[in-house]
Amino acid sequence: MKLKIKEFSNYLVDFSVVNFQKSLGNKVIILDVGCGEGEFIVELASRHPGKEFLGVEIKYGRIIKCLRRTKLNGLSNLKFALCDATIFIEKILPSNSLNKVFINNPDPWPKEKHQKNRLISASFLKALYSKMKRKGALYIKTDSKEYFEKIKEDIKKTKFSIDRTKNNFDSSLTLTKFQELYKKGDRKILGVKLIKK
Secondary structure (H helix, E strand, C coil): CCHHHHHHHHHCCCCCCCCHHHHHHCCCCCEEEECCCCCCHHHHHHHHHCCEEEECCHHHHHHHHHHHHHHCCCCCEEEEEECCHHHHHHHHCCCEEEEEEECCCCCCCCCHHHHHHHHCHHHHHHHHHHHHEEEEEEEECCHCCCHHHHHHHHHHCCCCECCCCCCHHCCCHHHHHHHHHHHHHHCCEEEEEEEEC
């Protein structure tokens, strides 16, 4: 672990331990995939102190910003994993450990030759499905119409159901930094909420 990150070790999940579920405190988790600099997940964790939150991010600099935000806000219900999201979900997370999952504006990789790098695929969604509790919700947002159409095609290959209802939790969701910028620039954010039956 790099020196700079050590001061925030109590906010990091140690998924090298044998019993990873125990390291999470055997609690059902709300996960932010590709949490960026943490503004979205920190805000959620602040609003819901009785729930447990986890952010996963692959970029070291972003994780440091997440950790600083968490410490500044004095949050004890939020931890982070510095890891590739696909590996984390497929290989590390235990089954039935997720209650809600957020994927906000994943990189759309618009060039065709780069689209193999996209996070969301049918296999990724199936892996997420296996880690979620029954009636768990998956929220996906993107500003790329082309990517959104592909995501909708991938959803059809899974057991997820589209949920068009809104509850109090959904109505209270904050915007990410990118979504705020898109809103100011009149760029449409496309989203879908999926439910595990």
